Amino acid sequence: MKANPSITAKKITFGYGKNNILDELNLEIGKGSFVSIIGPNGSGKSTLLKNITAEFTPQKGVVLLENKDIFKIKKKVLAQNIAVVPQDTGGDFAFSVSETVLMGRMPHQKRFQTDSAKDLEIARWAMELTNVWHLKDRSVHELSGGEKQRVIVARALTQEPTVLLLDEPTSHLDIQHQFELLELLENLNQTKGVTVIAVLHDLNLAAQFSQKIILLNEGKIMAYGPPVQVLTAQNIRESYHIEVAITTNEITDRFNIIPLSKQKDRSDTAQNLKIHLICGGGSGVYLMEQLYQSGYPISCGVLNIGDSDWKKAKDLNIAISEEAPFASISDEALAANQELIHNADLIIVLPVPFGNGNYANLMQVFDALCRENKKVMVVEESESGQRDFTGGKAELLITSMFQHGAVSIKNIRQLLERIGGK
């Protein structure tokens, strides 16, 4: 795939007046790939799209379509290869939906040629795919924003392009049609080998559907690669200036990006504080990400192999003490955990259910609190409500921890505020 680029941009610079929107940007998009362009407002996404479709002429640099300069390709030939779904769908006059869609055949027709049976068939195919066939006799300007957007997508498909570019195609669509549209694009990409390049606002949709993501920031490509590599909390923080939690979605086997708050101040107070987490069953995923992003040295224990907390810790390369799944904790694991606790300055007990299997963890924390005078925080909030499956032993131990100076914290948000405040 990589040997055969569909679109190549070489050092393109484009600006209005003196401000450069795009700055010596290089880009190569493989044939048959599905690429999303993301980035904050004003980062140059639409401008990039307009430059690679020959709508704008870059002041410097060249854009190639399959190794040919797009400005040397005849417009009509270009339109047989590249179709664009613009943000502004236009159209104040009362063209019907089918007339509008059939305009997509223009690049394939001679000046006086009328629509052939084949043209009509392709238009129908496109309208059925985009779910607008039932609107075919309606006038475009009386449609809703989402319906209109789908009509324009149908027109683009009618062009039978090898490259399909879309500028925020889902902006007016409801959740059903967002999904349907992206699935349709994915399908075209896989069955017909159409190269899809889409500017998307929704990072989760971008993560779910694209093979590669281009993250634009201030006219430059900040990251370009598979979603996992591009959509990291750090990249998002640096470009969008917000804090996010990235969690693995067990159902889709993809990941979700959840915006949390605007960018936090990251001065050097971080972070000589070593933190050890007692977690499990996913109770620590979010906190691990947050603490990791803030730069705290973290450790975790004892976690069962395969547990979602274990996976997260492995992803983040956090020191852990681990145990085989569904086994009670072995002495080796306990010893390892003891070591981690010993090295930590702060121990956080997350609302994980305690049974006889992991009761030993709690004992270790209690020891550290009493003997080594470690700082301990216990997060109380639990979704299931019950955390004690030891017949009262665990609850008793936690209560006595509080008596020995452990701090009770209501929830993770409050915990982060406490830690951040220090």
Added chain:
Amino acid sequence: MDVLKNKRNWKYVLIVQTLLLVLIGIFCTTLGPADISFKESAGIILSKVPFFQNWFPADDYSYVHQTIIWSLRMPRIVLAALVGGALGVVGGTLQGFFKNPMADPYVMGVSSGAALGATIAIVSGTAGFLGMMRIPVFSFVGAFLTTWIVYSLARVGQKVVVSALLLSGVALSAFLSAIMSFLMVFNAEEIDKVYLWLMGSFANKNWEHVQISAPFVLIGVVCLLLFAKEMNALVFGDSTAQHLGIDLAKTQIIILIFTSLTTAGAVAVCGSIGFVGLIIPHVVRILVGPDHRILLPLSFLLGGTFLVVTDTFARTFLAPIEIPVGVITAMFGGPFFIYLLKRKKAGL
């Protein structure tokens, strides 16, 4: 209504409207002080047409009637049809081009340019070089210069910014009108002539005027018709047009050149006739939809018919006093424009 909108019926619509224009044209030649029947009038006209001459020998008709029909009334009707058609096509083109239902040749300043050219010709005296071609030639020059200035003002890089085109057209129009008034103040003795010309009239027009106007109008209209498909795409915005494979810069220049050619051809011979370019394409759009492939030819036919009828009305209603036809079209056009504005609010 939907019968008309069906693509398969387009050719019948055009054929029927052509026949209607011809019949109405012939009928209008019969109206006037001299009492001539439809049959006689049609015969006289056919006797002048090469092929039909065999069946309708000119000798069958009185010389006086022949003169009235063929030399006085006929050129006037042909010219009205040409000018009405030209204005209809130019109006339809510009409305699509500007994506603005209010556009017509007057908005872009073309007509003002032509009018100023004519004013200069009139106040500087019709004698001298160019003779009776003086007014038309000056109008052409005015129209072309105006279009060129407006176009250069609105051009960014190689492309035209439509909103800038519209605004500079309006501004230049006002400026040119001011110069025109200024010239009129200093040439009070010519003021009546200029006024009459400005109101637009087909009075005293002969075949020579048709010869001046026809080449420009016909070439312009035919060339604009060739770009009907491109205009359809342009309605969806300049970027969409580009995405559909249209060379935007080239198409814009071609459309501007041929609209000003057509407008100049019309305005030069008969002065400013307002509102035809606005009303006709709208009526046609309501009848057959917005597709320029039918909109433009039908606007030509309907515009022609409309102006033939209004001119005949202007000529006969208060005979022997002649009302300038521009007055009649404006009397129809003003209220219609207001109606459009109200309709636009409700969603055009």
